[in-house]
Amino acid sequence: MAIPKNNPTFLTSTTDRRTFITSLTKAVGASALLASPFVTNAGSLNFPQQSYTVKQIIDLFLKEIPEAPFDKTVDTLKSGSMDTKVTGIVTTMFATVEVIRKAIDLKANFIIAHEPTFYSHQDDTEWLQKDEVYQYKANLLKQHNITVWRNHDYLHTHKPDGVMAGLVAALSWQKYVQSGSQARFVLPATSLKDVISHVKSKLNIQMVRYVGDPTQSCQKVLLLPGASGARRHIAEIEKEKPDVVLVGEAQEWETVEYVRDARAKGDKLSLVLLGHAVSEEPGAEWMASWLKSKFSGLKVTHVVSKNPLSFM
Structure with a gap:
């Protein structure tokens, strides 16, 4: 049965972004973006002062992460210093050159990115030392004293997972999530075409590309x-029978x-391939809302890094 055109949870018109941001902010404040099994009980820990270091901001987030800090993690500084006094924060999926330039315009010297800055999962730069693109980007960050911190492992370990929380809110699918899994949803029956729309x-x-x-x-x-890779994709498909x-x-x-x-x-x-950046962008936006709820008086801006691929 197709979903009625007036079903407000499944409209295919342009997203009312202000409504999404409002609901996301409220949900972050309540730590209840998903169903109760994924709700965190961490309370608000607002700092009284108006000046914060990078370390203070990171440490406050890590207080909500089970067993943090991790011994092994990709969530390290990619530039800058933990002692940097923060003038403003930009959250994003990728700290691209365009995002860095936007941070400079905003007079923000702390970028929190979900994905790598230097083209590999570990952000290994030894092989890039003579590469002109790497040098340009690294020098741009150094010239403007910008600290970049990757928040990947910790964001996914947060309860709820910040990426899933933001994505579910963006899709307006909170009421369809199934208990016991934050990745399984049961929607009113509709066509694949309407799901994609x-x-x-x-x-x-x-x-999108689809099969x-x-x-x-x-x-x-x-x-x-x-x-998340083919092994997880296939294991979850076999388990959930979606x-x-x-x-x-996904690898083709x-x-x-x-x-x-x-x-x-x-x-x-x-199967529908959404695109890596756009599928997790709401998680970076979730992080911006979390920061705003904890650090009043500090300017936090979410900058969309966008899908770099164009279509002909």
Whole structure:
């Protein structure tokens, strides 16, 4: 059965961003963006002063993370110093050159990025020392005394997972999440085409790639943003038996081929590739709302890094 056109939770018109931000901010304040199994009990710990160091800000967030700080993590400084006095914060998915320039314009000297700054998961830069693009970006950060901290492992470990919390709020799917899993949703039955239209509208996606039949009825949805990899994709598909799995990105020779073979076998399974950046961007925006709820008086701006790929 198709969802009625006047169903407010599944509209395909342009996202009312102010409504989303308001609901996201309220939810962050209450730490209840998802169903109760994923709610954190951490209270507000606002600092009384108006001047903070990078370390103070990071330490406050880590107080909400089980077993933090981690011995092994990619969540390290990519530039700058823990002792830097923060003039403003920019949250984003990727600390791109464009995002850095925007931070400079905003007089913000602390960027919190969810993904790598220097083109590899570990941000290893030894192999880039003579590369002109790396040198330009590193020098731009140094010239303007900008500290970049990656918040990936900790954001995903937060209760609720900050990326999933932001993404579910952006999609208006809070009431469809199933207990025991923050990635499994049961929607009113609708077509794959309408599911795709919904996520494109809500996440401001120009185009998606997919495997499946647009007329297929979809109700059970598996939501795996970012790049969690084929092993997790396939394990979750086998466990949850979804009608459609929405992922950020996938190796074309792994998950994509698995879904193609599953369909040839006769399974009613579809796959939608949202794009890595856009699928996790709401998580970076969730972080901005968290910061605003804790550090009143400190300017926090979310800057969308956008999907770098264009479509012809």
